[in-house]
Amino acid sequence: MLVLLASLAVGTLIPDAKFLFYGYIVGMVFSFAMSFAYVVVYMWTELGLADMFTFGAFDWEWAVLFATWNVGKIMFPQVILLSLLGVIAGAMLRELISY
Numbered sequence: 001m002l003v004l005l006a007s008l009a010v011g012t013l014i015p016d017a018k019f020l021f022y023g024y025i026v027g028m029v030f031s032f033a034m035s036f037a038y039v040v041v042y043m044w045t046e047l048g049l050a051d052m053f054t055f056g057a058f059d060w061e062w063a064v065l066f067a068t069w070n071v072g073k074i075m076f077p078q079v080i081l082l083s084l085l086g087v088i089a090g091a092m093l094r095e096l097i098s099y
Helices: 002-013 017-046 060-098
Strands: none
Touching: 002 017, 002 060, 017 060
């Protein structure tokens, strides 16, 4: 609900549709990257999987793969759809208010 309300507010504040679209894409990529980095650091430090992922020469790739899967399951179906709906509704609301 918070993602929907925040994207609705941003959609009403940004006046240009082109800027709104590109900002949405950049925001989603940045959000995914930050979540991905957090999951990798969490698995590495808090879960104590550093020894398991550094056993072989390139075993850190498994940590990256697991982090991508976990963040992807969380982000892509719900968060991106809700954010996109909020941005579109906010842009429509801005146009409605401007008349």
